[in-house]
Amino acid sequence: MHHSAAFTEISNLLGDRLTQSKSDLDLHGRSESHFPPMPPEAVAYPETTDEVAQIMRICASHDCPVVGWGTGTSLEGQAQAPHGGLCVDFSRMNKVLSIHPEDMDVTLQPGVTREALNTELRATGLFFPVDPGANASLGGMAATRASGTTAVRYGTMRDNVLGLEVVTATGEVIRTGTRARKSSSGYDLTGLFVGAEGTLGLITELTLRLQGQPEAISSAVCAFPDVGSAVACVIDTIQMGLPMARIELMDPASVAAVNAHSDMDLPETTHLLLEFHGSDSGVTEQAETFGEIAAEHGASGFDWATRPEDRTRLWTMRHNAYHAILASRPGSRAVVTDLCVPISKLAQAIEETRTDLAQAALPGPILGHVGDGNFHAILLFDEGDTAATERAKEVHHRMVQRALALGGTATGEHGVGIGKRPYMNEEHGGSWGLMGQIKQALDPQNILNPGKLVPPRN
């Protein structure tokens, strides 16, 4: 152990809330994705901001890496510990501190999960809209700039965090933002910490925007003859200014997987999954307008879900799609891709990906948040099949190059972590170096989540 002196001090502070048990280290070294385990050397379970600040000061004095942990559901290895050190698990900092219904905001600790928050909000008539699928912690969602199915309407974490409390690399506790709806008071530090993946500080408190629960919600699924016509329908819908709450695509392979996994019987063709939020008449009008646009693009088989339990079934199916796709080939592992392109290039990006996958003889079901131009191909290969693993990585590389050439990004919502770091230079050029300069200024010892996001230190 390199950092036993640090752990002794932290153990004096936390007692048995500092652990080095093998099961805890294993749990905090894993990822939801294809990366090998990278366990920390110890796991701390702080209960207060002051404890986090003290932990940070101890780690700084011993040059010990510090990696934040929410629920471990990120997909690019953001919470793994390639340089060992301490994992700070925020699961005990899970309190909603204050709800302000009049201002439609909430202040809470980072370990609160989005489902727990929405349960707590139910009586207020408000909800927190960002929904990445997994029941992630809100601290982790902020750190990774999460988004998901509702971003087309409500934005990503970038748009829904009003302010933060952060413990910096030196153990100082700072606050960014206010509860005001807007501010032009200096650099947007809230925006800088959101998406920084714990490389600039540890988030210990968040103030989030909330939304009023819509008077009416209506969901639907409908079938299209092919991916191109579904995407053309999405483009027309967005351009009409129709305020879609969700608009999701599943290609035939994805539909086949969810049919098997979630006991559905959708025709095995391309589908859009939709949701409308608004007043009763507004939702009716939106649905009618969408129906007209969809019909022009050959849509059929509209199946409406207006009862809450039917909507829940539909979106649970969508949220479980990744696991359904993995289960469609037992023993397989996956490279999850996450391109986001200008919407006019979306059909081209998807079609070229499908051609590439066919030529590489790789299964790669496609689904995505097409209202934002964001889609995932789940590149499947059998565990241990090194040739197929290589082909998956090569397809991924070409997909990223295609997205960049089309004016897009390698990662619409999953973040950088370990998996997308090899593409940062290609995507950002000199800007990546500038990210490194900011990191160097705020964490000169490089103890905050080292090995992630920014360029390696010389």
Add this chain to the structure above:
Amino acid sequence: MHHSAAFTEISNLLGDRLTQSKSDLDLHGRSESHFPPMPPEAVAYPETTDEVAQIMRICASHDCPVVGWGTGTSLEGQAQAPHGGLCVDFSRMNKVLSIHPEDMDVTLQPGVTREALNTELRATGLFFPVDPGANASLGGMAATRASGTTAVRYGTMRDNVLGLEVVTATGEVIRTGTRARKSSSGYDLTGLFVGAEGTLGLITELTLRLQGQPEAISSAVCAFPDVGSAVACVIDTIQMGLPMARIELMDPASVAAVNAHSDMDLPETTHLLLEFHGSDSGVTEQAETFGEIAAEHGASGFDWATRPEDRTRLWTMRHNAYHAILASRPGSRAVVTDLCVPISKLAQAIEETRTDLAQAALPGPILGHVGDGNFHAILLFDEGDTAATERAKEVHHRMVQRALALGGTATGEHGVGIGKRPYMNEEHGGSWGLMGQIKQALDPQNILNPGKLVPPRN
């Protein structure tokens, strides 16, 4: 002249587009607000990014300050030159480079003004919604994180800039963001440069989100018995989730000023100015719902403006209100305040301000973007009346302290510049120091707009 060697080199590059004429220096040293003139030593008119990069490298090699200039309409002295040096006037970089109607975005040079952009967009069915009143340049609006009357619906510049091209302190040209609608690829540098007021780099190109022109627009003005009832109406409206495009307050003194200046005859009581955007039926439904809420709060005298020319007259009146208020007391100058608080605290913040103004015997008409919790009191005093000037500054100081105590910010939309810098430590504490660390990392020579926003260097 301290920097004549730099200006000689820049003159070799630009010819007569580098000027030291007195009229040019005077023009670029003034502000729209109460600050004394602070002219630069020379003004450059670059036409290309490459010229800006060369200028920046020359200035870096001579330690010469560089201040960006759009239209000079900022209100906190952001474009003045307290340390002299070079003013870079972007008025010749005023081309719209590419419009992508399908993706609803536009790429343009920083000198394009918002009115010029909207004229150019007219045929596309799209518009750029951010409207600070002044016909500011879009580069300046991004640099100061401008907002204005439509932010309640469409957000501020923070929400509407997709990507930037920036010349850094070393003269490197970098790009931030992409044309994709969202990204989780690394630090949000776009958000860092938006609102940095030219202290981290010079913006040489912007990609902006556009909106579809609404099918229907309806504006109205209505009267309330007092400020409290108008604000209570706004709170209820926001909580109902009514998607107001604009919701503006004018107190009786502001109404009196615009009546005189814009040849209106509104009753001299508190008013709300409104605008609804949507489908025909949507706008009708919104207006009806708003009418019901307003009636509960004692509103009367609804005057609807559905014809374009009537709407233009209404919003021109609002945009000219600052000048109307100045003109209401010939020979007076003004401290413009810019508080933004959580909306539940808005009535309290305005009422306490009115009491404070009455006790200080200072005229201070109040108007604001109340849907965001943002309001301005225009503190008037006769030029040369030092006692009244002092009282205005004291009232401003107390207003800021009140806003911070209520969970708000000293500056909702005008920025920091020179005027709000004295309040930065109080508002941000340790975060202000962190802004200084970022500034030190990206501009170690402190040549980019020195004397603004960040803490003074030791």
